Amino acid sequence: MSGLLGVAVLGAGHMGADHVRRLDRVASGARVAAVADPDADRAREAAAGIDGAAVHTDAEAALDAPGVDAVLVASPGEAHEGALLAAFARGLPVLCEKPMVPDPAGALRVMEAEARLGRRLAQIGFMRRYDAEYRKLKSLLDGGRLGRPLMLHCVHRNVSSPSHFTSAMLVTSSVSHEIDAARWLLGQELTAVTVLRPRPSAGAPEGLLDPQFVLFESERGALVDVEVFVNCGFGYEVRCEAVCEAGSARIGDPHTMVVTAAGGAREEVPQDYLVRFADAYDRQVQAWVDATRQGRVVGPGAWDGYAASVVAEAGVRSLETGARVPVTLAPRPALYEPS
Numbered sequence: 001m002s003g004l005l006g007v008a009v010l011g012a013g014h015m016g017a018d019h020v021r022r023l024d025r026v027a028s029g030a031r032v033a034a035v036a037d038p039d040a041d042r043a044r045e046a047a048a049g050i051d052g053a054a055v056h057t058d059a060e061a062a063l064d065a066p067g068v069d070a071v072l073v074a075s076p077g078e079a080h081e082g083a084l085l086a087a088f089a090r091g092l093p094v095l096c097e098k099p100m101v102p103d104p105a106g107a108l109r110v111m112e113a114e115a116r117l118g119r120r121l122a123q124i125g126f127m128r129r130y131d132a133e134y135r136k137l138k139s140l141l142d143g144g145r146l147g148r149p150l151m152l153h154c155v156h157r158n159v160s161s162p163s164h165f166t167s168a169m170l171v172t173s174s175v176s177h178e179i180d181a182a183r184w185l186l187g188q189e190l191t192a193v194t195v196l197r198p199r200p201s202a203g204a205p206e207g208l209l210d211p212q213f214v215l216f217e218s219e220r221g222a223l224v225d226v227e228v229f230v231n232c233g234f235g236y237e238v239r240c241e242a243v244c245e246a247g248s249a250r251i252g253d254p255h256t257m258v259v260t261a262a263g264g265a266r267e268e269v270p271q272d273y274l275v276r277f278a279d280a281y282d283r284q285v286q287a288w289v290d291a292t293r294q295g296r297v298v299g300p301g302a303w304d305g306y307a308a309s310v311v312a313e314a315g316v317r318s319l320e321t322g323a324r325v326p327v328t329l330a331p332r333p334a335l336y337e338p339s
Helices: 014-025 040-047 059-063 077-089 104-117 132-142 169-174 176-186 280-293 302-322
Strands: 005-011 030-036 052-058 070-073 095-096 123-127 149-157 192-198 212-218 225-231 236-243 245-250 258-261 264-267
Touching: 005 014, 005 059, 014 030, 014 040, 014 070, 014 280, 030 040, 030 059, 030 176, 040 052, 052 059, 059 077, 070 245, 077 095, 077 104, 077 123, 095 280, 104 302, 123 280, 123 302, 132 176, 132 192, 132 236, 132 245, 132 280, 149 176, 169 212, 169 302, 176 192, 176 212, 176 225, 176 236, 176 245, 176 302, 192 302, 212 302
Parallel strands: 005 030, 005 070, 030 052, 070 095, 095 123, 149 225
Antiparallel strands: 149 236, 192 212, 212 225, 236 245, 258 264
């Protein structure tokens, strides 16, 4: 492709509007061709000042807008299956925010639909794979210098949760990032989940089981634990420590400004995922634009989105029952076999 990649952005909420800004002002080689959101005012606000960006309230109308070459899906998770299938029907490459599809049955339908095409069109937005620290940790583990990974210790904290957040969403929305990161870092599938529920924090909304402690088992015997605490009250923190046979490595420690004044010191803590992972989102979108313009698809795909949905559903069942829940994946289509 010699010209700019025309992208239709579906969803103009917090994430979608940020992607519109990113495509318009940060990424090279792309332009915003259309923005769609059921809220027309929100779509118009996201597209304001962008020459040639069509505004729609219907997602499929945006896909059919003039100059659309690719799709970025940032709508709520329940709309993803329809958006992905509509994009596949038009042969449009897609970058889809996680979750690819919240329920495993829908995720399986999407994966099977793409497999029938015989080529990949979808990249799933697990942006931690593009974070500089996560990439360094992945390279270290793959290099083998620390020996076989034995455990991953993970922390995932948010200042507060949205009003619509449920106890299950701590697993399906928040911990879904750790699910993908663990699979990617270890190069293994996750085979079982146990979710433990400490006494809820006084800062958690009534009825929300927050925090939670999630334990994953992997196919080659590694363990992954995740402390997820979405109403910690003080900041956004994501950390991961890999413990291996010959050493350990930790990422996510603060690298920020320290202000000393009035007899004390104060260290800034990010308050939002778009702050902590701003560079990762930029790298992810740029990599997608570059690959799409070359007719390629890179990064996590539909198999990864499907696997994450299955593991998350097992986590929700463990949350509800308190039991260890095995993970059962469908056979992996040949399209998604490692090359």
